[in-house]
Amino acid sequence: MVPSVTLLIPPGRRATEMMQVKARRTFWSRLAGAVAPIAVLAFSEVSVSAQTASDFAQNLNPLFQGVLARPGNLSNTLQYAVGASQAGDIESAISTYEQLLFYNPKLSRTRFGLGVLYYELGSYDMARGYLQTALEMHDVTPELQQKIDDLLALIDKKLQPDQFTGFVQSGVRYQSNASLGPGSGTALASGQNFNSAFFARPDWNWFGTFGLNYVHDFETQSGETFEASFIGYDAQQFTLHQFDIGLMEVRAGPRFALAPGDVNGVTVKPYLVATGGLLADAPYYGGIGGGLTLHAKAGDISLDPYAEIVQQSFRNSTLYPLASGLGGTLSTYGFQAFEPLGSGLSWQARAAYAHASDQFAFDSYDSYAADIWLPWNVSLGGAGRPWTIIPTAGVTRWLYGAPDPTIDPLTTAHTTEWRVGLGLEIPIWEKFILATLVQYRDDLSNVAAFSMRDLSVTAGPSFKF
């Protein structure tokens, strides 16, 4: 009887692969040794070539074969552990880390590594177990303990039926153009006089913002949850109070796993959304609608496509007498994506198409927007938390449906906004950070009144939980 593994490999291919292997591995020198080991070597190296053809992590195969042949070769086993982890082969990485734990159960870093890997697998109980036992080891450094404590806090939340995460931030902002309006020399093609209250003027404001995500885990085997998110924002201008603004947004709905048990499986969430806003300390707009979002993972990339429809209504006021024309249906289709990269770097992106079908054609528009963020954690040495640098860039293109008779009765506006920014998050204490952001916006439009530029500088303390 021939070994079952060998039987399943096509004979012709096996011969070819064996020839390749022999050429590389000085087969003749092995033939000079004992007879039985030759057979075993030939058998095992067939597997090397055969796996290479089909395995996504091709470069791991020689290392894996090394672990099979010489598991006590620590250098090879360590390389395989690291390689498997970085290639996203989490289970192989876990297997190898647990192998290393057998060789020395006192090393906190091995246990921490296992905690992170089990976390990535969605096995939070095992992650917590390894992290807790890592803390019991004598070699744990303050820096490692900090990471363990952070991860344990995150895991503790995920193991609760009711989970809350969020942030609160406050601060001051300077804007070179707080109205986000055109320059003072701008004339309206319609012949009407420009309302000078909306010319570009600098101002400061105080702002406060918060975000809260709530997840209720029904603890069923199929993994249903109920999720709600709340976002609030308020800014009070120092001088230009016509731009005092307050916003609130709530989204809530159940989430279902389409493939229960698969940590990378797709989940789907239908949700309701309600929004509202004040402008110049008076009710300005409100909206209600619904949407559908998916969550999926492709390798390390998290992807959240969504579609949302919101019915909006705007209220006229003395300052904003035409606001009600903006009322209508806003449909948005887009996605968000996130991927952690090496060296403390990750990227987040968002792209969306929106169609606003408003009361008047000149208020209706199609827009295309894309933004990218590149958070980069930079360790400044020591046991402190890393600083985070966040370069950002984005663009939005608006295409309006008709000329606005009050602005330019002959020109249908199309505007492109470019925005770039640089954020810096400096850890202060525990979960408190100092968040700063410098951002520049440049709106270019074929209608002069819609063109503007703004430089804003924001700074303030933030608390994440």
Next chain:
Amino acid sequence: MTIPKAIAIVFASAVMAAMPAVAQQVGTTTAVNPTSESTPPGGSTVALTVGARVVHKERIHTTPSGSAQLLFLDRSTLSIAPNTSLLIDEFVYDPNSGNGHMLAKLTEGAMRYVGGKLSHEGEVTFSTSEANIGVRGGTVTIIHGPNGTEVINHFGTITIQNGGGTIVVTRPGFVVTITNWNTPPGQPVRVTAAEIEHYIKYLTSKFGQNGGVAGLNNIQLAECGTSSTKACPEPPWLPTDTGENDAFQVIIQATQHATGTTTPPAPPHAPPDH
């Protein structure tokens, strides 16, 4: 193909065909703490050592101080606790297609299985006297003792079936207890932190043991949050979810629709009418 190479291939194949029991390697022993023993089919019981081949139909037994880890050709592993006996009943694996199957019998003790290619195909089954436990894509701890079998799902889909019925566990961190073959498996309940920590410590070396490989005194593995690896897990939060961007858009839109709607005030020093 050169003649010496052809001879070597033919010779090696002939040797493999002539040694059916010996050549059926399905994996390697990657860690061993004494005393752990192995009984290959038709062979005598010997002490298990690091690097020893794991073969078809092999029985593994550990004493109260013994423990071991086995690595299989499909990259799955079995960590075997002290006081454990199991049989690698079947292991067939085609590395080309990833197809095959694995069947192991746990007759006593505890083990943790970390899945490989076969479990991703749903072709891995462990059996005890109380149940058959099918593993898809997963990682599982199985404990078998006088009071029955306990199955802790760490990842994947675990199907537990016996004469009393079938239950499927898909959530990590849930445990099912099966008391005997004819009683339906219990409902999944959350495993306690104490139980997890107990089996983490139980399914590896005790302090003072080294799994048969000495010299690992320090380690630098790929951990999160270092300069060479990915970021540690953090709560999901997009920088734009602060409402600030929405506020900017509202103001831009409001400004654009209010610029031409108000007559400016009269000049402060208008000339008198004549």
